[in-house]
Amino acid sequence: MNVNPLSLFTALGHALTSRLERLGLAARFALSVLRVLGVVFLRFGLIIRELYFSGVRSLSIVIVSGLFVGMVLAVQGYEVLQRYGSTEALGVIVALSLVRELGPVVTALLFAGRASSAVTAEIGLMRATDQLAAMDMMAVDPLARVIAPRFMAAVFSVPLLAALFSAAGVGGAWIIGVKLIGIDDGAFWSQMQASVDVRIDIVNGILKSVVFGIAVGLISVFEGYFAAPTAEGVSTATTRTVVTSSLTVLLLDLVLTVMMFRGLN
């Protein structure tokens, strides 16, 4: 089969320009959301409601996942540490892994799958059934009433859920390491306390979560708001939220990790 290089070039150019166009649209959308944030803070009840749907309802999946991830880390970490005779450092290894990396990243990924996809589907369906248009015709700005509260709920939820994920993970590691394997309880906690730095580890971990929350929140409301008003459109937007959020979180994690932890030691 002959492929016309010109049409290939055209297709490539079209793909590139359409992606750039979408990126520009997302940037303008983000600015519009930022502009109405002040109004949303005056009606904090709207954010509380979304915090419940996005945050509270994600608690079970985040805590259970954190517990299991902590347990797996403990098993894997113990296998490696016992070769060097330093199994007491298990608490440190698990805590640093969770607070610096796995807590923020896995929580953001879980949040994208559990809450952000639901937000996209909800907003997309509101658009498909003219609910957003109806609101707009009632002189109520959908950006302030629907979009901004859901975005802010993600920004608040992800760091809080990441903290709970890490806490559950440390708990899981303690169950495996101390209760089942028999590592000394005091060594487990004291080494963790001595080696986990509040500014370098915990604050940086929280900063990561906030950035992930902003990214995941923005992607979910953007995809929902601009979803094609059809069943297929909403389904595509939901899938795109999960895929784009996951890739964005992993990319941002790399960038932030390099910025935060490079050359520390």
Add this chain to the structure above:
Amino acid sequence: MPKERRVDMSNEQAIMKIEKVQFAYGERPILDDLSLTIRRGEIIAIMGASGGGKTTLLGLIGGRLTPRSGQVIVENQNVPTLSKSSLYKLRRRIGMLFQFGALFTDLSVFDNVAFPYREQTDLSEEMIRALVLMKLEAVGLRGAAHLMPSELSGGMARRVALARAITLDPSIMLYDEPFTGLDPISVGIIGRLIKRLNAALGMTSVIVTHDLNETLRIADRVVVLSGGKVHCDLAPDQIRASSDPFIRQFADGLPDGPVPLHYPAQDYIKDLLTL
């Protein structure tokens, strides 16, 4: 242009004036130099073939769409040039009933009707309760205040949406296909409500519809769009008596005529024989 076209509108009474409006979705033209004047207090029906620009016209009046050229004057304001805050001020005087109601699915019937009061006014909850019950009583659904939208029939949902649309006592009501998908009883109920509310609240109503029978019963004037222009602008009796082929096709539900059954395509035989 058919000779029946009536141009007897008094500009002093005009609440809406659409002047030489052009609108297109991408390269597809929808409205082409369309001009129309709507007088205060009347019920005007906009009819025409699907894709003929009827709903687009409502979008232009409500400021949800912007024309390529021309003016859309509503209550002495040129809608396309309004800032967002001015547009929202104007929209507080416009109610709109969407095709399938567009009720907020996470709110009860009561909360749907209370929504504009809670968002746009500082009224107390006691006052809002009384007003909401009055609006629901007006559409016969006070007893359904506690239900969720998913528990309503199509006709009931449309009536709740109508109650919500009139909460702030608008001077203009826009109806987008208010009779679509309803049983004959519900069609009659919605038709009577439109007529009654228009008179009781002193509104001006613009109805986009395909339901000729109900429309001819309640409308003061029927505007038929074709090719992006006003094909004719007649009283209901004139529509009934019209011999215009386009109106006859529409009134009699004929499958073929000025509005062709077939989408433009190449020769049928040639198409079948092409490998």
